[in-house]
Amino acid sequence: MAEGLNRIEFTPKMRDEYTILIPNMAPIHFELMRSIFRLHGYKVEILQEETESAVEAGLRxxxxxxxxxxxxxxxxxxxxxESGKYDNEKTALMxxxxxxxxxxxxxxxxxxxxLAKSGFEKVPVISLCYGGIEKNSGFKITMPMLRMALTAWLYADMLMLLKNQVMPYEARPGESQRLTDEWVYKISGQFKNQKGLGKGNIRKNLAAIAADFASVRIIAGPSRIKVGIVGELYVKYSAVGNNNLESFLVRQGCEVMVPGLLGFAFYSLNIEQENKRLYGTPLGKLLISRFAVKYLSRLHQHLIDALGPYPRFTAPAPFSQLxxxxxxxxxxxxxxxxxWLLPAEMVELIELGYCNIVCTxxxxxxxxxxxxxxxxxxxxELMPGANIVAIDYDPGAARVNQENRIRLMLAVAKEKAESKRP
Ligand code: SF4
Incomplete structure (x- = not known):
């Protein structure tokens, strides 16, 4: 802690009285996370914001x-x-x-x-971090909560994947979004009753999600340009962070693939295994890492299996391959x-047919x-079919410049597709 800054701990009493604000990143995942926090006794609000206003306030x-x-x-x-929407005496930030x-x-x-600069120094900040940067007596990620969160990410990854693959072709606009919202609601309800968490229930739910999306009526026509999105975690998923990149690509006639958040969880949990190889991690940490990676891989396999009966859907590769x-x-x-997750996801996307990639x-x-x-x-050099563009996101970057660079990448993609036509 730096000199002059007081850390306000989030206490058990605050847990009952405070509202915790969390900035949105991946909407489906965070909506399910909100339900999980609520179930475990935390009042949580997910912040939605426009890019310009958030950046303008941030720069101050x-x-x-x-x-x-x-x-x-x-x-x-x-x-x-500053909005006046919250009682700042009873608000915490996560x-x-x-x-x-x-x-x-x-x-x-x-x-x-x-916070100190703006007179809000009494507002407690909770750090949510796998490595556990700070501890708060009123906030604890318990094992049941963690298990529920990882299962929620699995469902959210599945919904995000199928929504992206179906939405550009749907005959009735809004159908995939409606299905996604329905399933988020359904899964939140199941969690409330401690359901949807066991292997049988997970497999049943994933199969039902796949069947629902497969039943959406689609318009036959030329297939769209397939574009993958990779990059830094926040700007990859957050529409506020990436100037609504996904919507822009869909408007440009693309089908978008964003690798699931479980991939990042896998990458993070796997770190101790690499540390052991290179620096000699303590055995306890290594065993936890191995167990967690195995658990996650099994969970992820359920998603891959559920997509098996539907060849029109593109399933991700198992983590071992990633x-x-x-x-x-x-x-x-x-x-x-x-x-290493960054190139690993790019290779995966290219192998799945998403050779055009925006690296945020x-x-x-x-x-x-x-x-x-x-x-x-x-x-x-290794994969000559790759068509990758790196886009910088910064406070001074004009959206129009970012979009023009992406348009150029899409023009190359179209040219390549044309040249392959008989
Ligand atoms: S933007 Fe890059 S440097 Fe900054 S926190 Fe994210 S990964 Fe780290």
């Missing part, structure tokens, strides 16, 4: 050479506290952090500085930021800029 409190996700999420918090060696570990400190994808491109010890890179992101750019070059 955070220096513009700090990485872009920090500017956006801190801006969202400050806007919420910041998700990836931890590790990159700048994500400093977000909490930056946020506290912003890790192998990075070999020959970057060392698996590279676990800073998105580390926030300004100030050392791991993604340095490694990401180098990886794209290596990947293009």
């Amino acid at each position: 409190y955070v220096h513009n050479d700090i990485c872009y996700p920090a500017i956006v999420v801190i801006g969202q918090f400050m806007r919420a506290l 910041l998700y952090q990836t931890g590790g060696g990159c700048r994500a570990s400093n977000y909490v400190h930056l946020l506290r500085k912003a 890790k192998k994808n990075a070999e020959g491109i970057i060392g698996l010890g590279m676990c800073m930021g998105e580390g 890179q926030p300004f100030g992101c050392l791991p993604n800029h340095i490694c990401g750019k180098g990886e794209i070059r290596r990947l293009s």
